[in-house]
Amino acid sequence: MTLTREIDPVAFVRPELRRLAPYHLDLRPARHKLDQNEVPWDLPLRLKRKAADLLLETDWARYPDFHADALRQELGRLHGHPWEGVLVGNGSNELLSVTLTALVPPGGEVIGVEPSFGLYRSFVLKAAGVPRFLPPREDLRVPADEIEAEIERNPRRPLLLCTPNNPTGDALPPDRVAYFLERLQAPLLLDNAYGEFCRWDYRPLLARFPHLLLFRTFSKAWSLAGLRLGYLLADPRLVAELIKVKLPYNLGHAGAVTGRVVLEAREEAERRVxxxxxxxxxxxxxxxxxxxxxxxxxxxxxxxxxxxxxxxxxxxxxxxxxxxxxxxxxxxxxxxxxxxxxxxxxxxxxxxxxxxxxxxxxxxxxxxxxHEMPEVRRRVVAPPSRPHPPTPSPIAPPSSGRGGAPSQESPREGTVERSTGETRIRLRLSLDGGARSIDVPNGFFGHMLTALTTHGGFGIDVEAVGDIEVDLHHTVEDVGIAFGEALAAALGERRGIVRFGGAYAPLDEALARAVVDLSGRGIFAWSAPPDVAAGWVTADFPLTLVADFFQAVADRGRLTLHLDVLSARNGHHAAEAAFKAAALALRQAVARRAGTGEVPSTKGTLSS
Structure with missing residues (x-):
């Protein structure tokens, strides 16, 4: 007779699973969390509130839609794929595990590569399969030739491929994936979790190869890592079989509702990308x-x-x-x-x-x-919803090609939300014009922002509050930071712009000169006549704040700005001339060059 206390329950677990290491997550609080491949910006509050309102209207006592068909239909429309060929789940990891369980025979090999996502081995072993993971290359590129050789050796084994690959970032071109598919006599599970950030678009392959399954997630580009929402695209006949294997009600009301909300505002995700x-x-x-x-x-x-x-x-x-x-x-x-x-x-x-x-x-x-740097939270988010231009995108419906860069006629806008212990700022900037709404706690500063955006031809919506009882400097500088970050976001890769600009602007006896280079480097040079440089424009606005504002704009906007007040007797006139000269120079620099989408640099980049 066996005594109950002598039983080791761990012994009941299959040996190959006991040997696995647990997945680890570092939960320490951090100023910048750069360890989980998340995007740095939360979902905009207006979308959170919309999802919350819809969730409050839902009857929580009732089970959700069995397969979240409404969300499947929205995803089908997004990707130009039959909605019956879409399956949603509690993250793409759940769907990868379900798919391997359904497709891998006991003891069957699964081809993969290393290094790659750490849970793949666990998924294969849980499905009672055998990982046949190819060793890494010295250059850490995806070993395409070695994969091809494995397929030639036995084409009846499933291939599990992460592209772009985590953790290396390398990706295979679609024609190489198509080459694998032409020779495979088994499923190809393509984990495309980072697809929105990749130049390659694999979705057109779905129409040609019924044995391709493409896995996507809402965790990255869509800012929904905390909700655990993913999906796969595949042949509808295969999805009908996978539905039999997955758990019923595997997606609750919260995920289904929020997924539909963010899909309605997909320009938010495209902006993040x-x-x-x-x-x-x-x-x-x-x-x-x-x-x-x-x-x-x-x-x-x-x-x-x-x-x-x-x-x-x-x-x-x-x-x-x-x-x-x-x-x-x-x-x-x-x-x-x-x-x-x-x-x-x-x-x-x-x-x-x-x-x-x-x-x-x-x-x-x-x-x-x-040591004593305060915690700062910033979010760069997309502007409010607007009709979406017909722009190829890894998020938008696929074309017959491989995708490409955003159209040069796309709206050039950037939105920044900045919150510190000193200020709270929300600023949206449109380089191609639009309404202007300026709410800042200083009349003269608001007047200067109006001059800057009017003569620059920009649209702006800014709200700022700050500890002006301490000093106006914090608010002025932080608005400059937000303006610069929004400008950089709106410019993107800086393709097709003039890049350089220069202008003089007078105001009565004052004369200012500004020269701008959207160089990708934050450099600011400032000068003013000594008799006004340390003076006051108004009782609470020193002229030095003009330099502080544009220093922040140049730094965060990644631009070179030479701003000189050449002559002045009146501080108000000196400041206003400086803002107007900077506006005119920026207007020239951000203008589009006709007939070209090139980056105006011999290096081929203005990204840094």
């Missing part, structure tokens, strides 16, 4: 300049390799001590000394660079500029 792709180049340049081997990426993250194991730990821990979390992937096959870094906000880029400088110089403890 454009900003991330533009900033990805900035991050890559900064990391490379810091001496880190930086791998090309088609995703919303970058993989870097440090010179030594000791430096890997020093950088990882030094960043964490400053409130910046990155993912240490050095335990993955082939990734010794490697860190994975999510592409963060402009503030995260600045702080990351500053942190690396301090780590390199050995700055610690109270000597660090992060």
């Amino acid at each position: 454009r900003v991330i792709v533009a900033r990805r180049a900035q991050w890559a340049r900064m990391l490379a300049e810091e001496g880190l081997e930086t791998f090309p990426s088609e995703a919303n993250f970058l993989l870097v390799r440090c010179p030594t194991l000791e430096q890997t730990a020093t950088i990882r821990d030094g960043l964490a001590a400053r409130g910046i979390l990155v993912r240490d992937v050095s335990g993955y096959p082939g990734l010794a000394r490697c860190l994975r870094i999510s592409v963060g906000s402009g503030a995260a880029l600045r702080d990351f660079h500053l942190a690396l400088e301090e780590i390199r110089e050995g700055v610690e403890g109270e000597d660090s500029r992060f």
